Amino acid sequence: MKILVLNAGSSSQKSCVYEITGNTLPEEPLKPLWEAKVDWTHQQGFAELEVKTAKGEQLQEKIPADSRTQVMAHMLDTLCKGSTQVISQPSEIDVVGHRVVHGGQDYRESVVITEDVKQAIARLAELAPDHNPANLEGIEAIEQHWGTLTQVAAFDTAFHSHLPDAAAIYPGPYEWVEQGIRRYGFHGISHEYCPKRASRILGRDLASVRLITCHLGNGCSLAAIKNGRSIDTTMGFTPLDGLMMGSRSGAVDPGILIHLLRQSDNSVDELAKVLNKASGLRGISGISNDMREIREAISQGNSRAQLAWDIYVHRLRSYIGGMLASLGGLDALVFTGGVGENNPEIRAAACEAFAFLGLKVDHEKNAHKPVDIDIATSDSSVRVLVIHTEEDWEIACECWLLLEKKSA
Numbered sequence: 001m002k003i004l005v006l007n008a009g010s011s012s013q014k015s016c017v018y019e020i021t022g023n024t025l026p027e028e029p030l031k032p033l034w035e036a037k038v039d040w041t042h043q044q045g046f047a048e049l050e051v052k053t054a055k056g057e058q059l060q061e062k063i064p065a066d067s068r069t070q071v072m073a074h075m076l077d078t079l080c081k082g083s084t085q086v087i088s089q090p091s092e093i094d095v096v097g098h099r100v101v102h103g104g105q106d107y108r109e110s111v112v113i114t115e116d117v118k119q120a121i122a123r124l125a126e127l128a129p130d131h132n133p134a135n136l137e138g139i140e141a142i143e144q145h146w147g148t149l150t151q152v153a154a155f156d157t158a159f160h161s162h163l164p165d166a167a168a169i170y171p172g173p174y175e176w177v178e179q180g181i182r183r184y185g186f187h188g189i190s191h192e193y194c195p196k197r198a199s200r201i202l203g204r205d206l207a208s209v210r211l212i213t214c215h216l217g218n219g220c221s222l223a224a225i226k227n228g229r230s231i232d233t234t235m236g237f238t239p240l241d242g243l244m245m246g247s248r249s250g251a252v253d254p255g256i257l258i259h260l261l262r263q264s265d266n267s268v269d270e271l272a273k274v275l276n277k278a279s280g281l282r283g284i285s286g287i288s289n290d291m292r293e294i295r296e297a298i299s300q301g302n303s304r305a306q307l308a309w310d311i312y313v314h315r316l317r318s319y320i321g322g323m324l325a326s327l328g329g330l331d332a333l334v335f336t337g338g339v340g341e342n343n344p345e346i347r348a349a350a351c352e353a354f355a356f357l358g359l360k361v362d363h364e365k366n367a368h369k370p371v372d373i374d375i376a377t378s379d380s381s382v383r384v385l386v387i388h389t390e391e392d393w394e395i396a397c398e399c400w401l402l403l404e405k406k407s408a
């Protein structure tokens, strides 16, 4: 079965083609036949496209980013044409799997996309404005360019859909519960993949390990994992809650929002834009949402970049502390996502606060681009893992399972 996966994040569009043969799913992620990444934010006005194939072909292009759909169409063309071609026509793809960020109350597992599903994704766009519209664009781009193919939605909210009520319900009026205003949690595809990988690295049964998964990308969230399930998480009703992020504020006193809305020159839309696009690392530093640029500015003595870093670290530590209490103990702390996987300083800074528990990082291992390994010292009381998240592989597995079930 050939599966194309489209994973639209807030700063990137990642895409992969996998070929799964045989009648069971492999335990380890397969190497994609073709993978592409579009980075939307690295250079103003341009998108950077990188394509790689299993055969070793590579392509790097800088394209004007005026229209996301055009960039997507161009990316899809590299699958069927030119040096990175891996299929001769779209009909060779059996199914297209999409990461869909908000699935609301109704979508607690992956589904085959129908008109109803598309309408629900569009309806929920208000709650995930940086994601659901891009997810829908991906679905529509396939329909427009490739015609009718089976498409599947894998929801970021699904893995958190069994959160205990005490963690899921906001202490507003009870009517909120009836209106579906609750903590949904996001990055669920990554928070589900990482514990499975962690249990293999640790050589322990998933049901016996207590984990905190720190997904630190452009969006950032933590999840507390017990018995392989999410029992607490930092993102909420929308992907704005919790940790400080690239350009999102994370949790702020709701009184600030009331105060700003009372000032007549602030509209709801402006406020939404400020919280989603002009806050977080970008808002505080005035430089960028990208952690690489924040680190660079700190090395040049920029005090606002330093402040942005300090707040990011403070919040990360304090939310890890919260997850620790929800779990009542911890076997391993897991770092993943663009920042979690690539930034040794953030891992060291987060872990330092838990040294009193006997958690110790091996600084040599931490510094040397760790991938899917334990970076704690042998005498550390808690393991510390760096895991390359394989959201795309997890989505491909969901597609395979759904189609196998349908054909059984």
Ligand SMILES: Nc1ncnc2c1ncn2[C@@H]1O[C@H](COP(=O)(O)OP(=O)(O)O)[C@@H](O)[C@H]1O
Pocket (backbone or CB within 6 Å): 009, 010, 011, 012, 013, 216, 217, 218, 219, 246, 289, 290, 291, 292, 337, 338, 339, 342, 343
């Ligand atoms: N080498 C690196 N060092 C530090 N941060 C990095 C590095 N590579 C990527 N990042 C960070 O990862 C972020 C993107 O994370 P990613 O998980 O890919 O994002 P998305 O939210 O789009 O899925 C970038 O904004 C950047 O801050």
Ligand SMILES: CC(=O)OP(=O)(O)O
Pocket (backbone or CB within 6 Å): 008, 009, 010, 011, 101, 131, 156, 186, 187, 217, 218, 219, 220, 239
């Ligand atoms: C939900 C979310 O914030 O996703 P991303 O980090 O990919 O933007």
Ligand SMILES: [Mg+2]
Pocket (backbone or CB within 6 Å): 009, 010, 217, 218
């Ligand atoms: Mg992401």
